[in-house]
Amino acid sequence: MASKITKIGVLTSGGDSPGMNAAIRSVVRTCAYLKIECVGVYRGYQGMIEGDFKALDARSVNNIINKGGTILKSARCDDFRTKEGREKAHTQLIKEGIDAFVVIGGNGSFKGALLFNEEYDFPVIGIPGTIDNDILGSSYTLGFDTAINTVVDAIDKIRDTASSHNRLFFVEVMGRDVGHIALNAGVGAGAEEILIPEQNLGLERLLDSLKRSKASGKSSSIVIVAEGDKTGKNVFELKEYVEEHLPIYDVRVSVLGHMQRGGSPTCFDRVLASRMGVKAVESILEGKSNLMVGIKDTKMVLTPLAEAIKAHTDIDEELIRVSDIMTT
Numbered sequence: 001m002a003s004k005i006t007k008i009g010v011l012t013s014g015g016d017s018p019g020m021n022a023a024i025r026s027v028v029r030t031c032a033y034l035k036i037e038c039v040g041v042y043r044g045y046q047g048m049i050e051g052d053f054k055a056l057d058a059r060s061v062n063n064i065i066n067k068g069g070t071i072l073k074s075a076r077c078d079d080f081r082t083k084e085g086r087e088k089a090h091t092q093l094i095k096e097g098i099d100a101f102v103v104i105g106g107n108g109s110f111k112g113a114l115l116f117n118e119e120y121d122f123p124v125i126g127i128p129g130t131i132d133n134d135i136l137g138s139s140y141t142l143g144f145d146t147a148i149n150t151v152v153d154a155i156d157k158i159r160d161t162a163s164s165h166n167r168l169f170f171v172e173v174m175g176r177d178v179g180h181i182a183l184n185a186g187v188g189a190g191a192e193e194i195l196i197p198e199q200n201l202g203l204e205r206l207l208d209s210l211k212r213s214k215a216s217g218k219s220s221s222i223v224i225v226a227e228g229d230k231t232g233k234n235v236f237e238l239k240e241y242v243e244e245h246l247p248i249y250d251v252r253v254s255v256l257g258h259m260q261r262g263g264s265p266t267c268f269d270r271v272l273a274s275r276m277g278v279k280a281v282e283s284i285l286e287g288k289s290n291l292m293v294g295i296k297d298t299k300m301v302l303t304p305l306a307e308a309i310k311a312h313t314d315i316d317e318e319l320i321r322v323s324d325i326m327t328t
């Protein structure tokens with residue numbers, strides 16, 4: 001198979017994350033280094049279906065390592081979920097002479113890649129790009145480190161107001177299914193409580209913790225809430241609940257939203273992206289397919305895409321314990 005690969009496609013798919021551009025740059029430059037043609041597929045699988053392609057050379061990716069978002073654009077594509085959509089995409093790839101592709105994205109993007117490979121035996125390698133850090137087979141996904149630093153920076157600023165006005169803030173962070181952003185940024189920013197989907201401690205515990213906090217002399221508090229938390233109340237309802245049961249608190253809400261997905265990637269994400277791009281292209285040229293590049297114990301590793309999409313990564317129990325101790 002190795003000798004047959006002369007042109008590799010690269011696309012970003014699903015929610016964007018900081019570090020995607022650094023990964024695109026790495027794929028393109030590794031191809032250039034190995035004298036393989038590289039084609040950018042625009043707007044994720046939608047662009048693949050529509051043949052939205054552009055040849056990329058080493059100079060096409062100048063000055064993007066430091067940029068957030070993705071120069072290739074991204075989309076969540078419903079058409080690619082259908083057999084007809086995937087057939088159109090295959091026709092376009094063959095027409096363009098693309099022999100294999102690298103998809104940078106999350107779980108949904110890998111599911112699509114796997115289906116496509118099953119139907120057309122088309123070589124594909126995944127790079128995990130999502131701020132959620134929820135993909136099995138890699139200790140870190142691209143964008144997670146940047147996102148937690150962005151969240152910590154935002155909470156540090158919110159803390160200024162919280163402490164100046166003796167207020168309690170509920171800060172909602174991203175994490176639809178997992179609480180990695182909430183837990184890590186919560187510990188990093190010194191949050192009083194962290195509500196995550198993996199652990200529903202109940203509203204009583206929240207009230208107890210806030211009561212204890214006041215009694216211990218703290219004048220302000222930050223509670224981090226992952227958007228997928230399981231208390232059954234959103235941040236605004238939590239505010240009302242606490243105001244009703246603990247009127248001593250002056251409560252405010254801050255929803256950080258998409259600012260968590262933007263911004264210049266950290267050095268960690270840039271280095272990780274560069275390493276992953278090299279590994280992805282080299283793996284394709286070694287005849288490998290259906291695998292995701294990841295990092296474990298500082299080493300690049302490959303995991304079957306079928307494994308990577310099976311479940312979300314577990315929350316770090318030790319970090320939960322650390323967080324509990326820190327709120328003493």
Ligand code: F6P
Pocket residue numbers: 015106130131132174175176227261
């Ligand atoms: O999967 C990454 C993520 O940022 C989630 O944390 C969040 O729930 C979701 O994307 C938001 O997606 P969209 O930008 O499509 O609303």
